Amino acid sequence: MRLESVTQLEELRNRLLSERDPSKNTIFVCGGTGCLSNGSALVAEAFRDEISAQNIDASVELKMTGCHGFCERGPLVVFRPQGIFYQKVTVKSVPEIVKKTIIEKTHHEQYLYKDPNTKESVTHEADIPFYKHQVRWVLGHNGKIDPTNIDGYILENGYSALSKVLTTMQPDEIIDQIEKSGLRGRGGGGFLTGRKWRTTKKAEGEVRYIICNGDEGDPGAFMDRSIMEGDPHGVIEGMIIGAYAIGSSKGYIYVRMEYPLAVKNLLKAIEDARAYGLLGKNILGTPLSFDIEINRGGGAFVCGESSALMTSIMGKAGEPRAKYIHTSEKGLWDMPTNLNNVETWANVPLIISNGPDWFSSVGTQNSKGTKVFSLVGSVKNVGLVEVPMGLTLREIIFDIGGGIIKDRKFKAVQTGGPSGGCIPEQYLDIPVDFDELSKLGSMMGSGGMIVMDENTCMVDVARYFINFLVDESCGKCTPCREGLRQMLTILTRITKGEGRAEDIKILEDLGDGMIWGSLCALGGSAPNPVLTTIQYFRNEYEAHIEKKQCPAGVCTELISLSINPDACIGCRRCAKVCSVSAIAGENKKPHVIDQKLCIRCRACYEVCPVDAVIIT
Amino acid sequence: MEDSTIIFNGTEYKVQKGTPLLSIARSLNIFIPTLCHNDALVPYGACRMCIVEIQKGNRMRVVTSCNYPAEDGLVVKTDTEKVISTRNIIMELLIARAPKNKQIKQLGERLGVTKTRFEEVGDDCIMCGMCIRACEEVVGVSAIGFKNRGITRMPATPFMETSKNCIGCGSCVYVCPTKYIKMEDKGSQRYIYNWKVAFDMVQCKKCGDFIAPVKQLDYIKKKVSLPEDFFEICNNCR
Numbered sequence: 001m002r003l004e005s006v007t008q009l010e011e012l013r014n015r016l017l018s019e020r021d022p023s024k025n026t027i028f029v030c031g032g033t034g035c036l037s038n039g040s041a042l043v044a045e046a047f048r049d050e051i052s053a054q055n056i057d058a059s060v061e062l063k064m065t066g067c068h069g070f071c072e073r074g075p076l077v078v079f080r081p082q083g084i085f086y087q088k089v090t091v092k093s094v095p096e097i098v099k100k101t102i103i104e105k106t107h108h109e110q111y112l113y114k115d116p117n118t119k120e121s122v123t124h125e126a127d128i129p130f131y132k133h134q135v136r137w138v139l140g141h142n143g144k145i146d147p148t149n150i151d152g153y154i155l156e157n158g159y160s161a162l163s164k165v166l167t168t169m170q171p172d173e174i175i176d177q178i179e180k181s182g183l184r185g186r187g188g189g190g191f192l193t194g195r196k197w198r199t200t201k202k203a204e205g206e207v208r209y210i211i212c213n214g215d216e217g218d219p220g221a222f223m224d225r226s227i228m229e230g231d232p233h234g235v236i237e238g239m240i241i242g243a244y245a246i247g248s249s250k251g252y253i254y255v256r257m258e259y260p261l262a263v264k265n266l267l268k269a270i271e272d273a274r275a276y277g278l279l280g281k282n283i284l285g286t287p288l289s290f291d292i293e294i295n296r297g298g299g300a301f302v303c304g305e306s307s308a309l310m311t312s313i314m315g316k317a318g319e320p321r322a323k324y325i326h327t328s329e330k331g332l333w334d335m336p337t338n339l340n341n342v343e344t345w346a347n348v349p350l351i352i353s354n355g356p357d358w359f360s361s362v363g364t365q366n367s368k369g370t371k372v373f374s375l376v377g378s379v380k381n382v383g384l385v386e387v388p389m390g391l392t393l394r395e396i397i398f399d400i401g402g403g404i405i406k407d408r409k410f411k412a413v414q415t416g417g418p419s420g421g422c423i424p425e426q427y428l429d430i431p432v433d434f435d436e437l438s439k440l441g442s443m444m445g446s447g448g449m450i451v452m453d454e455n456t457c458m459v460d461v462a463r464y465f466i467n468f469l470v471d472e473s474c475g476k477c478t479p480c481r482e483g484l485r486q487m488l489t490i491l492t493r494i495t496k497g498e499g500r501a502e503d504i505k506i507l508e509d510l511g512d513g514m515i516w517g518s519l520c521a522l523g524g525s526a527p528n529p530v531l532t533t534i535q536y537f538r539n540e541y542e543a544h545i546e547k548k549q550c551p552a553g554v555c556t557e558l559i560s561l562s563i564n565p566d567a568c569i570g571c572r573r574c575a576k577v578c579s580v581s582a583i584a585g586e587n588k589k590p591h592v593i594d595q596k597l598c599i600r601c602r603a604c605y606e607v608c609p610v611d612a613v614i615i616t
Numbered sequence: 617m618e619d620s621t622i623i624f625n626g627t628e629y630k631v632q633k634g635t636p637l638l639s640i641a642r643s644l645n646i647f648i649p650t651l652c653h654n655d656a657l658v659p660y661g662a663c664r665m666c667i668v669e670i671q672k673g674n675r676m677r678v679v680t681s682c683n684y685p686a687e688d689g690l691v692v693k694t695d696t697e698k699v700i701s702t703r704n705i706i707m708e709l710l711i712a713r714a715p716k717n718k719q720i721k722q723l724g725e726r727l728g729v730t731k732t733r734f735e736e737v738g739d740d741c742i743m744c745g746m747c748i749r750a751c752e753e754v755v756g757v758s759a760i761g762f763k764n765r766g767i768t769r770m771p772a773t774p775f776m777e778t779s780k781n782c783i784g785c786g787s788c789v790y791v792c793p794t795k796y797i798k799m800e801d802k803g804s805q806r807y808i809y810n811w812k813v814a815f816d817m818v819q820c821k822k823c824g825d826f827i828a829p830v831k832q833l834d835y836i837k838k839k840v841s842l843p844e845d846f847f848e849i850c851n852n853c854r
Contacts, residue, residue: 300765317762322661322683475743475762475769476662479702482709485767486734506733513705516678516698517664 002277005285006163009154009276016155022081025060025102027051028143030076032067032226033261039091040064040075046094047077053095060102063152066230066265067222068143069384070130073113078125078143085125086111116380116402130381133399135362137370138346139386142230147265150272153233159278161349165241166286169352174245175201178348181356182368187213187304187341188416188445188521190367190434196338199328201246203336208248211332211339212239214255214262215309217301218417219468221448223372224342226384228255228262231346232269236292238348240283243290246338251292254309256299266294301418301472304446305520306339308474319474320520341446343372363389367433371444377413377451378405390431393423397451408453412536416445418465418472419525421532422458441532443525457554458537459544463491465529473522480523483514487530495555499545504534553615556600560616563604565590567612574604574613620688625695637681637692638666646694648681649703649723651710651793652744657753659683663744664706665723669696678702708732714740717794740796747771747788747797755787757835760811773811784808784815784829801826820850 029044073087100108112121145152179194216224273279303318312318331337360368367389380402412422421442475481511527550558570588582598585591605613620633651663661680668681671691712734759782763772773779789799798809806815815829
């Protein structure tokens with residue numbers, strides 16, 4: 001059914017609203033990639049079967065939604081309107097959960113979230129610390145709507161921002177509002193979105209293109225994926241508004257091939273939007289014509305860089321080009337092009353609906369609104385979080401993240417993806433925004449946040465990220481290609497105990513050369529993990545080089561493992577996990593590690609229940 | 617074309633807007649080293665040897681002069697501390713990349729960088745892409761391209777097999793700044809070893825010298841209208 005006018009869209013919304021029964025029980029099963037891999041599709045099927053078996057179809061509805069964010073505890077299931085939150089739900093548990101929650105109107109204790117710090121159960125989603133401290137604007141629809149159903153999005157006020165701009169706003173007014181809101185690009189650059197739109201609009205060209213950058217390549221990052229999977233219409237609506245403001249008729253969404261669910265949900269959303277006349281010729285009966293095409297990226301990290309991404313869309317190998325050419329003036333096929341990140345586009349309908357003042361009321365002086373982070377590594381609560389700009393690292397890691405696993409000591413947090421920097425404990429109280437992170441030698445990037453505990457070797461961490469970048473550099477310019485190669489060589493020899501006295505100085509000089517000499521931001525920011533770890537953890541580098549020691553006990557060439565006979569209880573767990581059979585000992589008697597056989601994989605250390613394995 | 621006033625190494629000049637800074641430097645006899653630049657090719661900005669420091673308003677940046685266009689009010693410096701330290705690191709990286717290469721060594725000596733603190737890689741190809749760009753932009757054949765990315769990037773024929781498109785013109789060999797591409801004319805045959813190709817040569821009807829590969833002359837015949845026998849006689853006998 002094609003909607004021929006804004007009025008028809010509003011009529012549809014009203015009809016959908018009138019058909020909705022707010023008292024109806026709805027079971028929201030998380031269908032994000034994390035929960036799906038934990039079996040949430042089977043859990044959803046089990047709920048469906050149980051609803052039929054109990055004959056409660058009329059009063060209970062099931063919805064498979066996008067990512068709820070608390071991925072570590074998946075599969076996640078939320079009952080609304082009660083707001084009861086279940087974690088690690090299994091197929092077997094489904095009948096009991098339905099019985100207790102729907103029929104007995106109580107809850108199933110066993111599957112509630114237990115706070116690892118207080119050991120107490122929490123019944124309601126809103127009371128869980130992981131969610132309590134978040135401000136979920138961009139992720140507002142994730143976990144609440146079925147992303148494959150356009151009506152669900154319309155019911156939640158979807159496409160009302162589009163209605164608003166088409167009926168009451170001129171293109172320039174939209175740009176004014178976006179600029180006034182202070183929205184900055186969420187993909188890493190942090191450029192003012194409104195200003196970028198205005199430059200593109202003013203640039204001369206027969207056509208103007210707009211692009212949504214969904215080529216999220218940072219290891220451990222899944223912000224954009226979750227938004228594309230869970231709220232594809234939010235992104236599309238943002239793009240249509242952008243197209244109207246900028247004067248574009250063609251948009252591209254560049255998604256990496258490794259995100260099949262995001263591609264599937266986006267394709268479905270585009271198809272549904274076209275059927276409703278929200279995409280295509282004369283959108284909602286207005287003169288606006290705009291359509292979107294999806295481009296699947298081959299999985300090159302460098303294609304997240306705007307000019308490399310455009311080269312890739314044009315069918316060539318993704319390589320960045322000289323920076324003096326502005327995308328807003330000469331982008332795709334040399335036409336004015338506006339490129340924004342997924343999260344940036346998803347913010348647009350919210351700003352239009354609620355106004356720029358609402359948006360800028362949250363955040364710091366130069367970073368407004370919220371930011372989505374993927375909080376991973378050694379935190380208790382791993383997942384996707386959205387927080388107001390300016391929250392401190394400590395609040396994110398300890399209040400939302402629940403602190404460090406096994407109550408180990410915090411060591412560093414790496415922000416901004418593989419080429420971000422590692423921030424040590426003394427800066428945990430800085431407010432997280434674009435400028436503060438840059439001051440510390442790190443960056444906002446697209447919002448990766450990797451937390452490291454005391455058992456992390458910072459030299460090894462730097463080596464890990466450089467090893468990633470060595471493969472992901474496009475190889476075009478000398479400083480990035482050859483610089484990364486040499487950086488990896490030096491870091492590898494340091495972690496093997498073969499470091500030389502001059503190595504720290506060489507790394508610093510090389511890092512500086514790469515920052516200033518590289519063609520694009522990949523090479524220019526690649527030294528960050530090395531330079532920040534030297535800056536904040538220099539003693540660890542020195543220990544590796546001078547004393548041939550790895551203080552964190554990580555670098556295999558520099559450590560040895562032994563068992564403290566006084567502590568060992570002879571449980572044999574270490575002997576069972578040892579892949580090279582280096583551990584001998586009788587049941588209930590102290591065990592011994594054969595140093596000649598040991599490959600120092602630390603499996604015994606991790607498994608020992610009484611901490612009898614010692615790393616020296 | 618409108619004029620721009622720029623300050624180049626402290627002196628004010630009026631130049632045509634959009635002129636690459638490298639061209640301006642050359643017209644002023646200011647030495648800027650390059651390895652991936654050739655006037656016949658579109659500037660590429662890959663070797664990064666030609667970096668200069670520019671100031672626009674309050675913002676200082678280091679950019680490649682081969683492709684950065686002149687604009688009004690631009691302040692350009694070719695010999696600042698930042699330029700020299702960055703370029704020296706790049707030179708050190710290139711010496712490590714091609715430690716035995718004569719051309720790299722000579723350039724290093726000119727810049728005062730004769731040693732490298734980095735581990736030697738030992739490959740004469742510096743990935744300047746001139747061979748590939750000459751083949752595409754000048755010859756119009758595109759017989760070669762880059763394979764892989766990052767440190768495994770290499771100029772290569774498709775699938776590393778004998779190139780079917782190569783016409784044996786040798787443009788890649790002539791533009792290569794490090795003499796990495798090896799070509800040899802042996803009797804009636806021309807070999808370009810890097811692309812695994814061999815060509816039959818056309819012999820001059822007058823002196824008997826070998827002129828060029830048959831395939832190359834066939835390719836040129838299609839592009840220009842010249843008498844058929846034009847290609848049967850060498851330059852010296854013509």
